[in-house]
Amino acid sequence: MTVSLALLAMSHSPLLEHAELPGDVSAELQAAFDTARTFVHDFDPDIIVNFAPDHYNGFFYTLMPAFCIGYAAESIGDYGSQAGRLDVPEDLARSIAEHVLGDGIDLTVSLDMQVDHGAVQPMELMYSDIGAKPVVPVFINSVAPPFTPVQRIRLLGESIGRYLSTMDQKVLVISSGGLSHDPPVPRLATANSEQRKALMGTGGPISAEARAARQQRVIDAARDFAAGTADIQDLAPQWDQDLMRILASGDLTPLDDFSPDEMTRIAGNSSHEVRTWIAGYAAMSAAGDYEVEYSYYRPIRELIAGFGMTTVVQR
Ligand SMILES: O=C(O)/C=C/c1cccc(O)c1O
């Protein structure tokens, strides 16, 4: 059987819909999205496996797993992203979970995962509809410390890749997140009592006003960051490009030495979203040799993101 696996790894930013980019940057980025869209539509997957973080919309500190697979999922629609149910093939999600657990990796399961912009933005950009294809969502904690060692993410990705390579269907793996960035997402270490309840998920459903205020804070921070007046950590283009080189090299083991504290120090509190890329590339590596077909990178302060995009095929 010929294995048919491909990967789209890309940064996301909810600011794509809420920030004004310089004309040349916007045109370049749209061209990058067009290239990715052509890649995805030419590949025409039967199934998508979607590695994504969450930003305290579906996963909270009452019980924060390192990673979790959804047997069913719903998008909450933050920042104007598409709300509604994803088309999750439950039997496939269960089979993947059983396979990964059998490999000795403690994947948790959700029978009704709530996902946010981090999970659905690539689907929206590629298909204009989060229900366009069957999707198995895999949450990877990338925002809420403490973090599992990066090696565990590699092993998770490899295990899922081994499973996918036994399937007689075309599978597109999507990795959504990263690279260096430090948006003002609430953090436990600096939270007041109200924010702490929100992070724990014990404050009840977030009101429309509170959500609008939370989002406006990030939108304002992005505007100030672009103007050079924001009090958030700068992007780290060198770190981003070094990481992309390691991922493209085919040998992911150097990433095992990345320490979460160092990642935060160099590349910001949300740099851990690169875990989704590591899982995706690891899945590709488990199915054989791969090569990066297309690679884009630009640090874009208006999006508070070292913004990267790669498409990856089997060799
Ligand atoms: O406000 C949030 O929940 C997240 C915002 C954000 C901003 C920039 C890049 C990202 O990856 C984000 O999730």
Ligand SMILES: [Fe+2]
């Ligand atoms: Fe994010």
